[in-house]
Amino acid sequence: MKRPIIFSSLTKTDGAVAVVKDFNASILPGQFVSLLGHSGCGKSTVLSILAGLQEASSGGIIIDGREIDGPALSRAIVFQSPSLLPWLTALENVRLAYAQANPKSSARSQRDAAQQYLNMVGIGDYAHSLPSELSQGTQQRVSIARAFSLEPRILLLDEPFGMLDSITRLELQDLLLDLWEQQRKTVVLVTHDIDEAIYLSDRILLMTDGPEAKLGRDLTVPLPRPRDRRMATDDPAYFQLRREVIGFLVSHTRQFAAV
Amino acid sequence: MKKLAFNFFPSLIGILAVFGIWALVSAQFAPDLPSPAKTWEESKPYVLAPFEKRGEMDQGILRMASYSLWRVAKGYALALLIGTPLGFCLGLSPLFFRMFDPVIQILRPISPLAWLPLGLVLFRQSEPAAHFTIALCSMWPTVVNTMTGVRSIPQDYHNVAAVLRLSPWKRLTKVLIPATLPYMFTGFRLSLGLAWLVIVACEMLTGTPGVGGFLWQEYNSLIYSHILLSILTIGLIGYGLDRLMGLAESRLRIA
Numbered sequence: 185m186k187r188p189i190i191f192s193s194l195t196k197t198d199g200a201v202a203v204v205k206d207f208n209a210s211i212l213p214g215q216f217v218s219l220l221g222h223s224g225c226g227k228s229t230v231l232s233i234l235a236g237l238q239e240a241s242s243g244g245i246i247i248d249g250r251e252i253d254g255p256a257l258s259r260a261i262v263f264q265s266p267s268l269l270p271w272l273t274a275l276e277n278v279r280l281a282y283a284q285a286n287p288k289s290s291a292r293s294q295r296d297a298a299q300q301y302l303n304m305v306g307i308g309d310y311a312h313s314l315p316s317e318l319s320q321g322t323q324q325r326v327s328i329a330r331a332f333s334l335e336p337r338i339l340l341l342d343e344p345f346g347m348l349d350s351i352t353r354l355e356l357q358d359l360l361l362d363l364w365e366q367q368r369k370t371v372v373l374v375t376h377d378i379d380e381a382i383y384l385s386d387r388i389l390l391m392t393d394g395p396e397a398k399l400g401r402d403l404t405v406p407l408p409r410p411r412d413r414r415m416a417t418d419d420p421a422y423f424q425l426r427r428e429v430i431g432f433l434v435s436h437t438r439q440f441a442a443v
Numbered sequence: 444m445k446k447l448a449f450n451f452f453p454s455l456i457g458i459l460a461v462f463g464i465w466a467l468v469s470a471q472f473a474p475d476l477p478s479p480a481k482t483w484e485e486s487k488p489y490v491l492a493p494f495e496k497r498g499e500m501d502q503g504i505l506r507m508a509s510y511s512l513w514r515v516a517k518g519y520a521l522a523l524l525i526g527t528p529l530g531f532c533l534g535l536s537p538l539f540f541r542m543f544d545p546v547i548q549i550l551r552p553i554s555p556l557a558w559l560p561l562g563l564v565l566f567r568q569s570e571p572a573a574h575f576t577i578a579l580c581s582m583w584p585t586v587v588n589t590m591t592g593v594r595s596i597p598q599d600y601h602n603v604a605a606v607l608r609l610s611p612w613k614r615l616t617k618v619l620i621p622a623t624l625p626y627m628f629t630g631f632r633l634s635l636g637l638a639w640l641v642i643v644a645c646e647m648l649t650g651t652p653g654v655g656g657f658l659w660q661e662y663n664s665l666i667y668s669h670i671l672l673s674i675l676t677i678g679l680i681g682y683g684l685d686r687l688m689g690l691a692e693s694r695l696r697i698a
Contacts, residue, residue, distance in 0.1 A: 267599040267600070269600065
């Protein structure tokens, strides 16, 4: 019954300019896929359409044999900024989401569940803090807990670690990897960090530069799981892949500059 | 202690300076203007027995003020009840904005003196006419600030509401209202100031008991010191109301 997510000639125009044009790809259930490309190449636009926050100009995205129209709780998203509601505590932020996915649950069980999700991302002690009292990294953990509390089938991540310092970023990458190992959800990660893409994903979809961005290369990450940070320094397959990715990005930058 | 001295003494000097100028003007240039001492002497029965009722227009100053405050409270409540939802609609719907923004821009600068006769025509009684006038004059800051607040809600929050598929009611109570609250309160504060400003004009024209009515009556009875008493009372109460709203506002900003 589980069928892939299919991007079919996905095109998004902004005025006269096609930001994304004829983007074709398919993602299998349970896969961890990264969309990698230069800043502003249109990868976030693709994710935003997948989340249902924007509409495709032509073409579309098909999940379970049906074209998506609008957001759904089965597709949870973590944004680049934590996007927590600042007047709600960490717990209340998660609870708001959980209550949407479980509208018939009691207030008590909603609070318990929200607390569980906060424990899961390692910040159970901060349940009653307001977002303004938490560090960026902790806020982003709340945001991840909020996304997981929807029990989504597909998790969308829009440069979720882009605003964090590098050590916090490594911590959150490992957290995400742990959660993925346990739950094996389908994950689509938008990023411009090459090492992040290689370390986390099964597949990397390289996008060409916008305007008229489309799928450039579709690379499989040959590293075994569970992953280990030492692969980045020790594994020849890692170097090989990194070389390919950088080669692609550099050649496309040249192409771009030559025009 | 040092901070108190720093804040308090300059204010005190300012107030004393104004009293000084007042005394000078009444002694040297304007013989009809009662001096501060004479004003105090003639105002004593109103200030020392502030809630005394001796007749319809002969009542303690705080009793008079309470009539005015009650009238303002009703008109102001009406202004908030109409102005807040109106501001939300204007902020949320570009179509609604295009429909009603010109109307609002035209209604906004109209003086209370113009609305009151219309209120009297509509309601045939001075009280509802006064409430009508206060509401129509004071609601605009609430409307405009609420609208601005709704428009400046970050896209992030709209996205969260969309991906969580919040119902319209939840979207309103969990996202829109909390996000707009600081702006709304700024509007409420400005509106209250205006409502208090309008009351005097309303009472003067309708001759109803209250600080404004008292002021006008005492002018007609040539008791000028009571005009000054009324002015001071109006100013002090207006200042007090503004401080109260300011306190509420600063609470919100912390939260």
